[in-house]
Amino acid sequence: MRLQCDLCPKGCIIEPGQSGECRIRVNVDGKLLAVTYGHPCSVHVDPVEKKPLFHFLPGTDILSIATVGCNLHCKNCQNWEISQTNPEDTPAVELAPEQLARLAKRFDCRSVAYTYSEPVAYYEYTLDSCRRVKEAGLRNVLVTAGYINEKPWRQLCKYVDAANIDLKALSDSFYRDICSATLKPVLNTLVVSKSLGVEVEVTNLVIPTLNDSDKMLRNLTRWIVQNLGSETPLHFSRFFPQFQMKNLPPTPAQTLDRAKQIAKSEGLHYVYIGNLTRPGAEDTFCPNCHKRLVQRYGYLVSENLIESGCCPDCKTEIYGIWN
């Protein structure tokens, strides 16, 4: 019996014995099977700044997990060795959702991140783990491309505290050509997440010649301001040539500076530059009095002056989850 997977907008029709595009949702005897459930290939303790999340418990560690598989196939994927591989070829550990919270607590982590590959692809593992983690009094973070249908996303968001969602470009042709996806569902995921109270941060990987024009950057930041709000943190991330996109150079620092300038001029309060270590580029400033509130260098937080989620001087509320 053929199956149609309605988890993500791809709607893969899966023949018996075959998997969907994500490689990990398999039709076995007419039943859709999540074959990586409870079997992450990566389990690590990371600084939360690495996700990147800058407005969520700064300076804390986060237990980060991933199984293999992804429903997108970005030509520039930096984690392609786990996202674009088959579970048959990749070693994994046994880690049931009920063990996850215990493991996080043992390593002094206050939250768990579903990251590295694509938590949407291993949806059932993410969903069950999020429930268990929440019951244990910890928090959940998703790092995702946000390519999922609205109904399952709403279901998942009940247990999610924060998410870093990629907005790769405000261009459907970019999504089609580079990522084998489409733009509209991603925009919907962003809007729905924000409306459900998830702390949303957006990452845009700036790739030379593909999405680095003033017009594209301006359109993207304008959309964020108009649809998510000017308080939404935006991370411009530096591209490095890898996977199927080794023909392009790394993003010049000036391009990232220009992107930040454009985003600020469009009214975004919190704009960061990632994958490029330079003083001040990752610091958080009060949007009202411009006092430096959080000082970062790489993944280290050297100073955090935020008090009860507010600027200590002018008492302006700073968007995020701070304790």
Next chain:
Amino acid sequence: MNITQAGVRTRRRFMKFTGCAAVGLAVPVGWLAAQIAPTRCVEAVRSRLYPGPLKRLRDADIKRPGRWGG
């Protein structure tokens, strides 16, 4: 009168024939479509068996920050 009655009879016969034909076609076509159309599902069954190799979960590996982005 006879012509009109004959006309009504003809129309009724035609309507009856058309209705029967529509039902007779719709039922097998619907059945066939149901057989061909894939079963739709969102949530998958949680598999307990991993199809690939298994490795041990070691504390030293967990403590080390992930080599992957994100």
